[in-house]
Amino acid sequence: MKRLIFLSGILIILLSLIKADNISTTGYVRSYMGLLLNDNNDYSIIQNTLNLNFEQIKDKVALKANPYIYQYPHNNLKLRLRELYMDLYFNSIDLRIGKQQIIWGKADGVFITDIVSPKDLTEFLLPDFEEIRMGITSVKADYYIGNNTLELVWIPAFQGTVMPDSNSIWFPKMDLAGNIIYDFSDMKVNESFKNSEFFTKFSALTSAIDFELMFAYAYDDDPTIHIHPILNSQTHKLSGVLLKPKYNRLHVYGGSFSTTLGPMVLRGEGALYTGKYFNLSELSPSTDNIIKKDYLHYLLGIDYTTFYNIKLSAQFIQQYILDYEDIIKNDEFENMGTFLATKDFLNETLFTELFIYYGFNNNDALIRPKVTYDFADGFEILIGANIFTGTKGRFGQFNNNDMVYSKIKYSF
Amino acid sequence: MKRTLNFLSVLFISIIISTTLFAQNKKLTGMEVMQKVYNRPTGKDMVSNLTMVLINSSGNERVREIKQYYKDFGKVEKKIMFFIKPADVRNTSFMNWSYDEPNKDDDQWIYLPALKKVKRISSDSKGDYFMGSDFTYDDLGDRKPEEDTHKILREEKFNGEDCYVIESIPKEEDYMYSKTITWVIKDKWIGLKKEFYDEDGELLKILNIKKYDKISGYWIILETQMHNVQTDHTTKMIMSNVVIDKGVKNNMFTERMMRRGIK
Numbered sequence: 244m245k246r247l248i249f250l251s252g253i254l255i256i257l258l259s260l261i262k263a264d265n266i267s268t269t270g271y272v273r274s275y276m277g278l279l280l281n282d283n284n285d286y287s288i289i290q291n292t293l294n295l296n297f298e299q300i301k302d303k304v305a306l307k308a309n310p311y312i313y314q315y316p317h318n319n320l321k322l323r324l325r326e327l328y329m330d331l332y333f334n335s336i337d338l339r340i341g342k343q344q345i346i347w348g349k350a351d352g353v354f355i356t357d358i359v360s361p362k363d364l365t366e367f368l369l370p371d372f373e374e375i376r377m378g379i380t381s382v383k384a385d386y387y388i389g390n391n392t393l394e395l396v397w398i399p400a401f402q403g404t405v406m407p408d409s410n411s412i413w414f415p416k417m418d419l420a421g422n423i424i425y426d427f428s429d430m431k432v433n434e435s436f437k438n439s440e441f442f443t444k445f446s447a448l449t450s451a452i453d454f455e456l457m458f459a460y461a462y463d464d465d466p467t468i469h470i471h472p473i474l475n476s477q478t479h480k481l482s483g484v485l486l487k488p489k490y491n492r493l494h495v496y497g498g499s500f501s502t503t504l505g506p507m508v509l510r511g512e513g514a515l516y517t518g519k520y521f522n523l524s525e526l527s528p529s530t531d532n533i534i535k536k537d538y539l540h541y542l543l544g545i546d547y548t549t550f551y552n553i554k555l556s557a558q559f560i561q562q563y564i565l566d567y568e569d570i571i572k573n574d575e576f577e578n579m580g581t582f583l584a585t586k587d588f589l590n591e592t593l594f595t596e597l598f599i600y601y602g603f604n605n606n607d608a609l610i611r612p613k614v615t616y617d618f619a620d621g622f623e624i625l626i627g628a629n630i631f632t633g634t635k636g637r638f639g640q641f642n643n644n645d646m647v648y649s650k651i652k653y654s655f
Numbered sequence: 656m657k658r659t660l661n662f663l664s665v666l667f668i669s670i671i672i673s674t675t676l677f678a679q680n681k682k683l684t685g686m687e688v689m690q691k692v693y694n695r696p697t698g699k700d701m702v703s704n705l706t707m708v709l710i711n712s713s714g715n716e717r718v719r720e721i722k723q724y725y726k727d728f729g730k731v732e733k734k735i736m737f738f739i740k741p742a743d744v745r746n747t748s749f750m751n752w753s754y755d756e757p758n759k760d761d762d763q764w765i766y767l768p769a770l771k772k773v774k775r776i777s778s779d780s781k782g783d784y785f786m787g788s789d790f791t792y793d794d795l796g797d798r799k800p801e802e803d804t805h806k807i808l809r810e811e812k813f814n815g816e817d818c819y820v821i822e823s824i825p826k827e828e829d830y831m832y833s834k835t836i837t838w839v840i841k842d843k844w845i846g847l848k849k850e851f852y853d854e855d856g857e858l859l860k861i862l863n864i865k866k867y868d869k870i871s872g873y874w875i876i877l878e879t880q881m882h883n884v885q886t887d888h889t890t891k892m893i894m895s896n897v898v899i900d901k902g903v904k905n906n907m908f909t910e911r912m913m914r915r916g917i918k
Contacts, residue, residue, distance in 0.1 A: 546776075
């Protein structure tokens with residue numbers, strides 16, 4: 244009953260915003276259904292979404308509120324705010340205060356310097372990126388000099404990646420033997436100025452090249468898993484593990500660029516992460532089984548439009564652990580590729596797309612074909628599939644989660 | 656001294672008059688006509704609303720609305736477009752910098768609000784269709800006269816206007832059109848009608864100018880219609896709220912404005 248009253252109250256506020264003068268109201272309604280291609284044909288998701296954008300922009304100020312509701316079977320409702328911020332515009336400076344999505348870098352579908360907004364991975368990498376990147380309460384200042392921008396971001400309270408529940412089909416497979424026990428007691432980062440995050444970026448947009456240089460004093464959005472082996476008191480053999488996730492500080496120095504080479508767009512992005520903790524391959528009962536190392540993460544990509552107006556895009560991504568030691572569980576080099584091909588038909592009413600993530604180390608992949616048809620202005624019907632190949636690795640671990648899905652969306 | 660000055664003045668005026676008369680008598684070439692069309696002054700800056708109505712062979716209509724800003728900076732012309740309708744592309748923006756320098760490609764960026772990213776895109780594919788319409792980027796005025804050879808086929812009256820009829824053949828092999836034929840109004844340098852022929856020489860599209868007007872002293876095309884005769888698809892393009900030479904700010908053509916958008 245309380246929940247119903249709360250939701251009714253929210254609804255009244257939303258309706259009053261719609262009626263408010265000069266506030267533009269846009270959004271969409273979407274029905275999303277995923278069907279696993281396993282023996283039982285379980286549904287991976289049945290979700291209805293109402294996404295609303297309230298915006299007002301004046302000469303010196305602006306505001307935006309982006310509430311959204313996910314509705315699941317049995318009337319299970321989730322009401323969230325993706326963004327809620329105010330803008331202040333000065334001659335050369337813009338200030339944005341509140342919950343906001345902040346997106347950096349030139350990479351597509353890969354997070355290298357794009358580490359300001361935390362990620363929601365409850366459905367792995369399958370949702371639209373607008374839904375994967377969460378808003379974060381922050382103060383952002385942009386100082387403009389022509390087409391150059393100096394950006395400063397202060398995040399007063401850290402928020403990490405949202406992971407799927409342990410009973411979700413998207414929960415990462417733990418390559419550990421025996422009984423696994425979680426202890427989340429060290430996971431909370433206290434909300435204090437000392438624990439806040441700082442990001443800065445200089446970006447330039449020129450005729451020859453666009454580039455960004457960035458630095459972050461942040462937390463690793465993915466917690467380090469401290470692993471404590473549990474030994475059987477009688478046999479003194481390993482009977483399980485106690486996993487204690489904990490967030491740690493990172494320093495990140497990075498940059499990105501994009502430029503045109505005739506018909507091609509060449510993109511690059513890279514960052515040095517210092518202070519990252521990696522797990523060890525052989526568990527020792529006397530340690531946390533972690534080791535601190537710096538690593539490089541970088542990408543090179545090409546976009547090209549070929550015959551019959553087929554748009555192609557390919558990226559090569561490498562993660563390289565510096566001063567590598569053989570006891571580390573991760574490979575010294577982890578190589579990944581992405582490939583995208585798109586083609587539209589019927590005066591841009593029918594869109595076809597194929598996107599592939601490929602992991603070279605484990606020979607695993609996520610293959611994502613989809614077809615979208617614009618039935619009418621703002622009304623689209625999407626049919627797609629997510630096919631996982633391989634047996635281990637980032638994508639191979641989900642090889643039982645092959646699925647087909649549909650998204651029917653009406654934007655207004 | 657005064658006599659010398661008078662003599663020089665008379666000589667100077669005589670040169671001007673004779674040059675003008677010579678120019679009037681001189682027959683223009685096809686290239687000169689198309690350069691006059693390309694270089695027809697349209698103001699130092701312009702703000703306008705653009706509505707595109709896409710009509711398929713069944714008569715179903717789709718509507719796109721854009722707010723666009725243009726400014727001539729001398730050696731570079733900059734344009735920025737903000738997409739207003741349909742709802743699923745709202746807040747998308749597109750920026751183009753076009754250079755006088757020969758052989759220098761345009762620079763283009765697109766801002767996609769869902770990705771919250773300004774992406775550089777290649778301007779090489781000018782044969783791409785603009786937003787699902789029947790207009791390619793080249794059709795919208797990006798194609799420079801030097802890229803084709805032009806020939807005056809004849810002079811004739813069309814829709815009550817004295818016109819040059821110009822045949823233009825692309826220099827580039829395998830271009831999407833084998834030729835175009837344009838009816839150019841003689842004193843206004845407006846292409847009143849244009850026929851586009853495909854690679855096999857078959858008629859592909861017909862462009863008709865439905866409305867043009869003098870705004871702030873410049874001839875401005877306000878309504879056009881492109882009909883693809885092979886697919887029976889039509890695009891109407893209507894320009895409204897045209898404001899010229901009112902001083903569009905330089906900082907309108909920046910990443911800052913692409914992200915901020917207009918409401």
